[in-house]
Each structure stands twice: as C-alpha cells, then as structure tokens.
Amino acid sequence: MPRPEAVIFDIGNVLITWNPERIYDQVMPDRAARERLFDTVDLHGMNDRIDRGAPFRDTVYSVAQAYPEYEALIRLWHDRWIEMASPPIEASWQILRGLRGRGIPVFALSNFGIDSFAHAETHYPQLGEFDRRFISGHMGVIKPEARIYEMVEEATGLSGQQIFFTDDRIDNLEAAAARGWQTYRFADPGSGPAGLAEALRCAGLPVA
Known part of the structure; x- marks a missing residue:
C-alpha cells in the first residue's frame, strides 16, 4: 500500500x-x-x-x-x-501538528454548518491550522454522500490511496473506503489518538 x-x-x-x-x-x-x-x-x-x-x-x-x-x-x-462542542482533543491536535511540521498536508473534512463553524472558530483558533478545509455547510453536501468525497478529490487532485482519512463514524469511513481512501476509525477521545498515531505509522507517515 x-x-x-x-x-x-x-x-x-x-x-x-x-x-x-x-x-x-x-x-x-x-x-x-x-x-x-x-x-x-x-x-x-x-x-x-x-x-x-x-x-x-x-x-x-x-x-x-x-x-x-x-x-x-x-x-x-x-x-x-x-x-x-467541547473540549478539544489535544492529543489529536498534536498528531496533526506533527504531520504538518513534517511536510504532510493536513485537511479537514467535516459536517459543520456555516454559522456554527464560524462560531467554533471564535473559541478554537486551531481550526485555522489546516492546509485546507472542506466544510459541508459551504459545500452544500454532507458525509457520507459520495459527492462530498468527489469534491475533495477534484479540489486536491488526490484520490484513492493517496488519501488517509480519519472519522468517528463508520458510514463516513465506508463511503471513503469505497473510493479507495485509506481510513481509520477514531474510537473515542481516550484511546483514539494512540490508535490513530499507530495507523498513520503503519501507513508510512512520520508520527512523533
């Protein structure tokens, strides 16, 4: 892979x-x-x-x-x-920052309203740390509908196994996997970050 x-x-x-x-x-x-x-x-x-x-x-x-x-x-x-929508899961943000610091592009793909996302940004400035954000309210389509994944592929020029995607909902992951994306189900705030870090390492990505 x-x-x-x-x-x-x-x-x-x-x-x-x-x-x-x-x-x-x-x-x-x-x-x-x-x-x-x-x-x-x-x-x-x-x-x-x-x-x-x-x-x-x-x-x-x-x-x-x-x-x-x-x-x-x-x-x-x-x-x-x-x-x-609180608190932030700090260990996940550390993983994201570690990837980005090593030159790996990190994107957001989230079901989020236009106004609610703007509200969240006033409390969580770290939402500005992505290289690119795909927010459903602005896209007019939500996960797990196929079109939202297509839009990400069209915008980034990436597809299939070039993309590693983590989400907590199995239906969202199944839709991504159907397009060939590599996926990891984030289980919960307690064990999720450690499992994500291991999955990223297994995919060959640099994780501190």
Whole structure:
C-alpha cells in the first residue's frame, strides 16, 4: 500500500468532542425525559440541515417553535452549542501538528454548518491550522454522500490511496473506503489518538 500524500481529519469527535446529549443530561436529570425529547424531535436531523448550509439560529428556533412543550430545550442546541462542542482533543491536535511540521498536508473534512463553524472558530483558533478545509455547510453536501468525497478529490487532485482519512463514524469511513481512501476509525477521545498515531505509522507517515 503506497504512503498517503495527505491526511484528512474529521473534526467532531476526532479533534473536538461533540456530545449534545451531555448538555441535555445536565439540564434534564430524568434520563427517560431526555430520551423522549430526542425520540419526539429529530434534533440530529435538524443539525444535518444546518450542516448542509441552513442558517443556524433560524433553523433551531424554527424547530423549537414547532414543539412548544420543548421550545426552551430545543433552543439550547443553538444557545449552548459551544458547550456541546467541547473540549478539544489535544492529543489529536498534536498528531496533526506533527504531520504538518513534517511536510504532510493536513485537511479537514467535516459536517459543520456555516454559522456554527464560524462560531467554533471564535473559541478554537486551531481550526485555522489546516492546509485546507472542506466544510459541508459551504459545500452544500454532507458525509457520507459520495459527492462530498468527489469534491475533495477534484479540489486536491488526490484520490484513492493517496488519501488517509480519519472519522468517528463508520458510514463516513465506508463511503471513503469505497473510493479507495485509506481510513481509520477514531474510537473515542481516550484511546483514539494512540490508535490513530499507530495507523498513520503503519501507513508510512512520520508520527512523533
């Protein structure tokens, strides 16, 4: 297997923790009540629309208005979003910086809204450290749809095994692997960075 020419990182749960349920568990100690909220309101589907480019606040508040009994809770998706997207996974950033410092291009490929990404940048200046960023809200398509991977290939001139991609979601990785990309599933913030470092070494990349 050839050595990859670039490494592509997902952001959520690879570089920055993404856990909306944690915030809802804090404000809704009754776990059954929180589960009813998520069963009744498709909050992750709402987030997918934002990741495709829909306006962040307007989308969340519109869904909230449609469910008066949950309105205040749904608005938290916008109002306390940065708490859902925290903390950064520092060991992953160290790997990214090590690769970049050794001349390996590092890109982001992430399902992220236009407004929510801009908001994240105000809290995480390290989001500017990529050589190139592919953010779904700006692209108008989300993982794991084939088109988003095609767009990355078209923009970078890389394809197949020239690309090493890490993501926490198996469906996103399967779509990339179907195009011949080398992939690694990032398991969790605790063990994920060590496994990623080893996978990168096995791919022939320099990892400190």
